[in-house]
Amino acid sequence: MTRERHYIPESRQREKPKSKYFAIGHSMKRVEDTRLLTGSGTYADDVSLPNMAHAAVLRSPHAHARIVSIDKSKAEALPGVLCVMTGAEAAEVTGPCADFSSPPTTQHCIAVDKVRHVGETVAAVVAESRYIAEDACELIEVEYDPLPAVVDLEEAVTSTGDAVLHPERGDTNVAHHRVIDFGTVDEDFAQADLVIERRLRWPRSGGTPIETVGATAHYDRGTGKFTIHANTSMYNYVGWLIAVSLKVEPHRLNIVPTDAGGSFGSKLFCHKVCTLAGTLARAAGRPVKYLEDRIDNMTSGDAHGSDRVYDAKLALKRDGTMLSMRLKVIDDYGAYFQYGVGQHGNAMAQVTGPYKINSVQVDLTAVFTNKCQQGAYRGFGSEVGNFVIERLVDAACEELDIDPIEMRRQNLIEQDQFPYIMPTGNMYDSGNYQAVLDEALGMIDYDGWRQKQAEAREEGRYIGIGISTCQERSVFSATEFWMWNPNETPGFTLSSSPESVSVNIDPTGKAFITLNAPFWGNSPETMAVQVLAEKLEMDPSDISVGYADSDKGFNSSGPGGSRFTVMIAGAVSGAADVIKEKMLRVASHMLEADPSDLEFRNGSIGVQGVPGKEKTLAEVALHAHYFRLDLPEDHDLTSGIDAAYVYDHPVTTMPSEDRTDLGIFYPIVGHMCHIPVVEVDVETGKVDFLDYVAVHDCGTMVNPMTLAGHVRGGTVNGIGSALYEHFHYDENGQLQNALLSDYLHPTPMETPVDIRVGHVETPSPFTEYGIKGGGEGGRMGAPPAIAAAVEDALKPLGVKVDSLPLTPKVLRGMIREAEANGG
Amino acid sequence: MAGVSVTFTVNGREVTATVDPRTLLVHFLREHLKLTGTHIGCDTSQCGACTVHLDGRPAKSCALLAVQLEGAEVTTIEGVAGPDGMHPMQAAFKEHHGLQCGFCTPGMVMMGIDIANRHEAPDEATIRRELEGNLCRCTGYHNIVASIAAGASSMRG
Incomplete structure (x- = not known):
């Protein structure tokens, strides 16, 4: 698709990639580790306030029902119980939870009148201990009038009457439907020699971190102010919406972030838990802690992942040239719609993958069902897109008898085509996809494995090799959340998604960085330290990092969408420029030299070309802090050295009115090639990994050690999605596997002995130092590669992989069916 | 609920407390002793985030009652290293x-x-x-x- 060059805004990059770095690119040991290793972290459940009480919730046993009556008298009479709240009572003082869908969808922190999924909170108890609160929950008597449970996503499309979850949005469970043609789809399909069609099913799974969500809230009656400690994110971006729910002005809510024991997207906002804890604290007149237990988290944590069925088509020429795609998708959003179809906005960032595909049509239907609602999970919808396109490409290879590697080589976007505008309007900033493929093939010994595969087949063993070449978009922009909204109800069309930091240099010359977003389980402190050390040529051990609450913080979107490292780097770099300028001015007076003749060198500021004529950062800092009268009269030259800096998204443009062009919204685009080698035990259906190579190009690497950690961890999340994980609801809407005994995370026994990680570095021309995000990549690349490997292993039986997860039971069923069909 | 007295050693220090007999060891460590390095993840002894050493062997503290610990020696993550540095x-x-x-x-x-x-x-x-x-x-x-x-x-x- 051709667009004018001026469509791409000019780069705001100030720090160019370098051939040699002082601190960036080093596998520095993590700043975060010592406190976490010694048990000194402060996670949500580690917060303890004076006079604190504890809450527990009563969960709905029904998927869909009217609440006829609630008798809480026995619960209230239990010694140690401070307060029991129903949804109706809570709604008198607290409004609905924050919601980003348009038209809006109403969810309360305690259900009002109706429950819409199993596990939804029906009442909450505050007591002297969690034990007593749980006891009291059992004494609450609720009468329900069951309504039809909507469980199947395709049946949900035609629901009417009592089966409709949100009648105020119309007599339908279709939450959203829109068809958009990006480019010349009809013309491109008309030119095709063949069209590959697959019906593909992506199962509902979730981030399910080991730590659940929790909040400890305090309401100060004297000031009318809430303080809420929680393992939330986005609190310095949209945290004020929790104040709106609590019906106080935003400045009367301070959100204090705790460490998060993993998120993987699932703790993006956690506003329901914060709203509930705040509501209960105000009612009880005591600080209240509410921490989800495991069942709360699985059934009502508002963080299930995508759950989609696709009718997907890929149009090609007979020589393998890919032309266009048609994707008809239904996505099961569950009972509420907190982020609208943001997950599909996201997927549009790379819907045609790394290929020179000219156009795409997307026909999107989102439905309500009686399940826990969707939230974010590593990939936020884009991982499903990668699965779909890679399955289509592999099917095309089969149909056209073209080698999967040759097919990819032929269609990958070429190095000289960047920046590349893909059909939806998003930009791929840079890349070298052939180099990533070459690196992966070299590492895996592809030909060697093909040889071993052939030999193994002679012995009746089923070895398979899969390949995926996928995009890993990074650095989300806010437009993804609303771009799909109907034109008549566009919603809140925000265009800002900044990140900010402040930096203080103390009188001894050491630095303190304040992030305005939380520790989410990744390495933000290490990233910030490495970037500041780079800028000031400082010893990294002279820098420490803290996290601002919402009283002190300023606009920061927080981690998510593989953006944090890129955005922190931008913010730290900007703040460091201010610091440097000030230090140079102070040093220039001390050294009696012009600031332009000075340089930062290894912990000092010195006169260029004059070794020895220098002042240490400590000397300059002391001077700046305490010897104001030694400096000239100058309005800007105030005492001390500190800076705050807001780094806006590096490159965003708005979507067009008709949405056939979504603008640039996810432009810092990495690429990966995953090649797993698997062996399928056809007797048991168990899949073992014989080898696994994952090569990623995330631009300039700040810390290869932590990046490799992300790649491996994300890949294992992808292994879970591909082989084991699935929230299984029965026909009544009961979640059958709400514990980690039944919802199967990969353990050390299911994961490859070594996921061999390789890197290619193609710096972004748009970000500081050319860094790209790599937080989600592993999970975005592993599922299609594993699906391909399993299909390849079972090729002699004619098994086709169209749905995940490929559990042993599922695989045995497929093998049995294939054998019955004479495979 | 009548409390039960229990005495055991945690990280080398003898602890005596009167606890509700249903109190899980993990809650006793975290809430009574404020040793919050031992974590709760799954509630059902799958995840192992609550693992401590009980008389020198690993044990999941979410699956033990504090009152079972009479006379026992417990070591938590806070107790494995000396005052400075790490194990x-x-x-x-x-x-x-x-x-x-x-x-x-x-x-x-x-x-x-x-x-x-x-x-x-x-x-x-x-x-x-x-x-x-x-x-x-x-x-x-x-x-x-x-x-x-x-x-x-x-x-x-």
Whole structure:
């Protein structure tokens, strides 16, 4: 698709990639580790306030029902119980939870009148201990009038009457439907020699971190102010919406972030838990802690992942040239719609993958069902897109008898085509996809494995090799959340998604960085330290990092969408420029030299070309802090050295009115090639990994050690999605596997002995130092590669992989069916 | 509910308390003793984030009652190192990037020390088998296995 060059805004990059770095690119040991290793972290459940009480919730046993009556008298009479709240009572003082869908969808922190999924909170108890609160929950008597449970996503499309979850949005469970043609789809399909069609099913799974969500809230009656400690994110971006729910002005809510024991997207906002804890604290007149237990988290944590069925088509020429795609998708959003179809906005960032595909049509239907609602999970919808396109490409290879590697080589976007505008309007900033493929093939010994595969087949063993070449978009922009909204109800069309930091240099010359977003389980402190050390040529051990609450913080979107490292780097770099300028001015007076003749060198500021004529950062800092009268009269030259800096998204443009062009919204685009080698035990259906190579190009690497950690961890999340994980609801809407005994995370026994990680570095021309995000990549690349490997292993039986997860039971069923069909 | 008195040793210090008999050891450690390094993840003894040492062997503190501990010796993550520095197993986790969010980490370290105590030079397969009761959602286990192997090696000196 051709667009004018001026469509791409000019780069705001100030720090160019370098051939040699002082601190960036080093596998520095993590700043975060010592406190976490010694048990000194402060996670949500580690917060303890004076006079604190504890809450527990009563969960709905029904998927869909009217609440006829609630008798809480026995619960209230239990010694140690401070307060029991129903949804109706809570709604008198607290409004609905924050919601980003348009038209809006109403969810309360305690259900009002109706429950819409199993596990939804029906009442909450505050007591002297969690034990007593749980006891009291059992004494609450609720009468329900069951309504039809909507469980199947395709049946949900035609629901009417009592089966409709949100009648105020119309007599339908279709939450959203829109068809958009990006480019010349009809013309491109008309030119095709063949069209590959697959019906593909992506199962509902979730981030399910080991730590659940929790909040400890305090309401100060004297000031009318809430303080809420929680393992939330986005609190310095949209945290004020929790104040709106609590019906106080935003400045009367301070959100204090705790460490998060993993998120993987699932703790993006956690506003329901914060709203509930705040509501209960105000009612009880005591600080209240509410921490989800495991069942709360699985059934009502508002963080299930995508759950989609696709009718997907890929149009090609007979020589393998890919032309266009048609994707008809239904996505099961569950009972509420907190982020609208943001997950599909996201997927549009790379819907045609790394290929020179000219156009795409997307026909999107989102439905309500009686399940826990969707939230974010590593990939936020884009991982499903990668699965779909890679399955289509592999099917095309089969149909056209073209080698999967040759097919990819032929269609990958070429190095000289960047920046590349893909059909939806998003930009791929840079890349070298052939180099990533070459690196992966070299590492895996592809030909060697093909040889071993052939030999193994002679012995009746089923070895398979899969390949995926996928995009890993990074650095989300806010437009993804609303771009799909109907034109008549566009919603809140925000265009800002900044990140900010402040930096203080103390009188001894050491630095303190304040992030305005939380520790989410990744390495933000290490990233910030490495970037500041780079800028000031400082010893990294002279820098420490803290996290601002919402009283002190300023606009920061927080981690998510593989953006944090890129955005922190931008913010730290900007703040460091201010610091440097000030230090140079102070040093220039001390050294009696012009600031332009000075340089930062290894912990000092010195006169260029004059070794020895220098002042240490400590000397300059002391001077700046305490010897104001030694400096000239100058309005800007105030005492001390500190800076705050807001780094806006590096490159965003708005979507067009008709949405056939979504603008640039996810432009810092990495690429990966995953090649797993698997062996399928056809007797048991168990899949073992014989080898696994994952090569990623995330631009300039700040810390290869932590990046490799992300790649491996994300890949294992992808292994879970591909082989084991699935929230299984029965026909009544009961979640059958709400514990980690039944919802199967990969353990050390299911994961490859070594996921061999390789890197290619193609710096972004748009970000500081050319860094790209790599937080989600592993999970975005592993599922299609594993699906391909399993299909390849079972090729002699004619098994086709169209749905995940490929559990042993599922695989045995497929093998049995294939054998019955004479495979 | 009548309290029951229990006396046991935690991190080398004798503790006597009167507890509600249903109090889980993990809650006793976290809420009564404020030793919050021992974590609760799954509630059902799958994840191992609550692993402590009980009389020198690993135990899931979410599956024990505090009153069962009469006379026992318990070590938590806060008790494995001296006042300064880290235990060699903790140091190995830092060196080999064996943690990301850190939530499963205390349990992994406690299990790692136990593996090292019971195996002369645990190999990769042994370590993986021994970790069947500990879940990590961040790392993919690769670096945890490497950390435990290295930690075991430093413990032998």
